[in-house]
Amino acid sequence: MANLSRRKFLSRVSMTAAASVLLPTVGYSASKLFTQHTNPGSFVIAPTAHGKIKGLRVDGVNCFKGVAYGGTVSGDRRFRRPAPIEAWTGVKDALELGAPTMQPPRRGEPAPAEDCLFLNVWTPANDHKKRPVMVYTHGGGYVNGSGGAAGQDGANLARNFDVVVVETNHRLGLLGFLYLDEIAGEDYTGSGNMGVLDITAALKWVHENIAEFGGDPDNVMIFGESGGGGKTSCLYAMPETAPYFNKASIESGPGVRMLTKDLAAETTERVLKELNITKQNWRKLLDVTPNQLLEIQNKFTFIPPFQENINMPEMIGFGPVVDGVTLPNHPFDPTAPDISKDKPLITGWNEDEYAFFIMTRGEGDLTKISFDDLPAKLEPEFGKDTATIIETYRRSMPDASAPQILMAVKSITLMGLGSVEIAEKKANQKGAPVYLYNFGYKSDMKIPGTDYPMGTPHAMDISFKFNNEVPPKEGDKPFWSLAGNNPDKYIASHKMAELWTNFAKTGVPSAKEVPEWPAYNFKTRPTMRIDTKCEVINDRFSKELDMWRSINKLKTL
CATH class of the missing domain: 3.40.50.1820 (Alpha/Beta hydrolase fold, catalytic domain)
Structure with missing residues (x-):
C-alpha cells in the first residue's frame, strides 16, 4: 500500500481532530444525565x-x-x-x-x-x-x-x-x-x-x-x-x-x-526541539508546566484510531506505540x-460515519455536489483509484446521488474497512467468535445548514448502547441528541443495549425480538444491522469490499 501524501493524511486527521474536540459533549446539553434524577437519593x-x-x-x-x-x-x-x-x-x-x-x-x-x-x-x-x-x-x-x-x-x-x-x-x-x-x-x-x-x-x-x-x-x-x-x-x-x-x-x-517506535521517536524529537531541550537534558521535560505541554501538543496533528500503513512518514503525533x-x-x-485468541469480540461501525465530520467541519456544501464534482472530492485521498471507486459504487448504488456515494465511500473507509479487517483476522484465528455489526438507526435530523439527512453519524451509537435514548421521566430535563426526536429510537436503543449487555454476560450478543447473531465466518460473512428492527445480512457490501481489496485498501488474508 502506498504511503499517504501529507495533504491526504492531514485531510483525514483533521476529521479525527474535530471528533476529538466535540465527541464528549456533542449529543447533550449542559443538563447532564449525571444530574437527571427524580429524587435526591441516599x-x-x-x-x-x-x-x-x-x-x-x-x-x-x-x-x-x-x-x-x-x-x-x-x-x-x-x-x-x-x-x-x-x-x-x-x-x-x-x-x-x-x-x-x-x-x-x-x-x-x-x-x-x-x-x-x-x-x-x-x-x-x-x-x-x-x-x-x-x-x-x-x-x-x-x-x-x-x-x-x-x-x-x-x-x-x-x-x-x-x-x-x-x-x-x-x-x-x-x-x-x-x-x-x-x-x-x-x-x-x-x-x-x-x-x-x-x-x-x-x-x-x-x-x-x-x-x-x-x-x-x-x-x-x-x-x-x-x-x-x-x-x-x-x-x-x-x-x-x-x-x-x-x-x-x-x-x-x-x-x-x-x-511504530521510529515514528514515535520522531515525535519526541520534535517535542524536544519545540522546547529547546536536548536529548541529554530530557529531564527538563519534568519542569515544563502542564499548560505549556498542552500548547506543544496542540501543534501536532491528531492520530486517528487506525493506520492504513505501518510506515506512514507523516504520522507524527500522540497515540499508542508498538x-x-x-x-x-x-x-x-x-x-x-x-x-x-480465546476472548470473544464484537466489532463494527455506523452506516453514515462521515455525516458527523461534515457537521463538525462545517462542510455542508459536500451535500450538494454533482457527479461532475465527485472525482475532485475523492482524488486527494484515493488518487488513481478514484475512477474505480466511483464506478463500483455507482453500480452497487444505481439510484444514489453523488453526495450519497461520497457518504458511503467516506464512511466505510473511515471506520468500516478496519472493522472488516479485524473481523476477518479474528475469525481466521479459529478461536473465540467475533461478531460484525453495522449500526443503522436513522436520525430524523438534518445535517445543520443543509437539507441532507443526518443518517447514522459517527458517535450516535454511544447513547444507544448505554440505553440513554429513553422516554424522559417526569421532572427530567430534556437533552439534545444526534438521534433526533422520533420515539422509535427508544426501541433501537433498548435492543442495542440488550445485545451488548448479554454479550457481557455470556460472550454471545443476543436480545429479545432480535434474530440470532451468527459469528463472523468466511462462508456467509454475516453482519448484524442494528435498528428498530435488527436483521442479519450475509456478505454485505461484497462488491464494494472486493473492490477495496483489489486496490489494497483492505488487507486480504
Whole structure:
C-alpha cells in the first residue's frame, strides 16, 4: 500500500481532530444525565482495598464518582507508572467527577489536571451478586475526552440490564503517549503507552475491588468507541492487560495498527526541539508546566484510531506505540493477537460515519455536489483509484446521488474497512467468535445548514448502547441528541443495549425480538444491522469490499 501524501493524511486527521474536540459533549446539553434524577437519593458506603468511599443511590442505582485508581502522575511521576494509592481512614466522598486529563475545559466537569486517574462506577447494588462488569473507554481520539461524558452515563445500563458499569479518566496526548523509552532509561519503559497502561491499572483496580460493588471480577468486558475503540484494540493485544478482562467490543475505532517506535521517536524529537531541550537534558521535560505541554501538543496533528500503513512518514503525533514490550505488536497486523485468541469480540461501525465530520467541519456544501464534482472530492485521498471507486459504487448504488456515494465511500473507509479487517483476522484465528455489526438507526435530523439527512453519524451509537435514548421521566430535563426526536429510537436503543449487555454476560450478543447473531465466518460473512428492527445480512457490501481489496485498501488474508 502506498504511503499517504501529507495533504491526504492531514485531510483525514483533521476529521479525527474535530471528533476529538466535540465527541464528549456533542449529543447533550449542559443538563447532564449525571444530574437527571427524580429524587435526591441516599448515601451508600463501600469498602475498597485502600479505604471506604461514599457514593449516592438514586433511582435504584449506586453511583460512585471520582474514585482514585492510581496515585499521582505528576512531578517525578510524569511519563511514568503512577505512584501507589495512599490508604485512608474514615470515609472518602465519591460524589463528584474527578479531573479529566489535560485538555480544553469540559462542560460540567472539573478543571482538567495532570493528576487524572479517576473512575466512575454504576451498580444496581453493593451486594456481592457477581454481575458482569462493563468497562468503557471514552472516545475523543487520543487527546480528548473523559469518563464523565453525558451520553455514556452508565446508570440505565446498570438499572435496566443488571450489570456493573465502570468508566475511566486516563492520560491522553503528550502526557499519555510521549515515547521516552530510548532516552530516559528503565523507569520510563512503556512511556509511549501510559494512556492505555492507565486503563490497565483501572482494570486491575476493578479486579481487586469490584466484588464489593456487586460485580464479578472474573467476567469483565472492555469496550470503547472511536479513540476508545483504538485504545480497546491495544488493550486486547497487551500482555499486562490480559488477566483483567474476558471479552471486548471495538466500536467505530478499529485500531489495526499503531505508531511504530521510529515514528514515535520522531515525535519526541520534535517535542524536544519545540522546547529547546536536548536529548541529554530530557529531564527538563519534568519542569515544563502542564499548560505549556498542552500548547506543544496542540501543534501536532491528531492520530486517528487506525493506520492504513505501518510506515506512514507523516504520522507524527500522540497515540499508542508498538514498543515491543507493553504493546509487543500491532493489535491486528499481521494477525489478530494470540494473547486474546480465546476472548470473544464484537466489532463494527455506523452506516453514515462521515455525516458527523461534515457537521463538525462545517462542510455542508459536500451535500450538494454533482457527479461532475465527485472525482475532485475523492482524488486527494484515493488518487488513481478514484475512477474505480466511483464506478463500483455507482453500480452497487444505481439510484444514489453523488453526495450519497461520497457518504458511503467516506464512511466505510473511515471506520468500516478496519472493522472488516479485524473481523476477518479474528475469525481466521479459529478461536473465540467475533461478531460484525453495522449500526443503522436513522436520525430524523438534518445535517445543520443543509437539507441532507443526518443518517447514522459517527458517535450516535454511544447513547444507544448505554440505553440513554429513553422516554424522559417526569421532572427530567430534556437533552439534545444526534438521534433526533422520533420515539422509535427508544426501541433501537433498548435492543442495542440488550445485545451488548448479554454479550457481557455470556460472550454471545443476543436480545429479545432480535434474530440470532451468527459469528463472523468466511462462508456467509454475516453482519448484524442494528435498528428498530435488527436483521442479519450475509456478505454485505461484497462488491464494494472486493473492490477495496483489489486496490489494497483492505488487507486480504
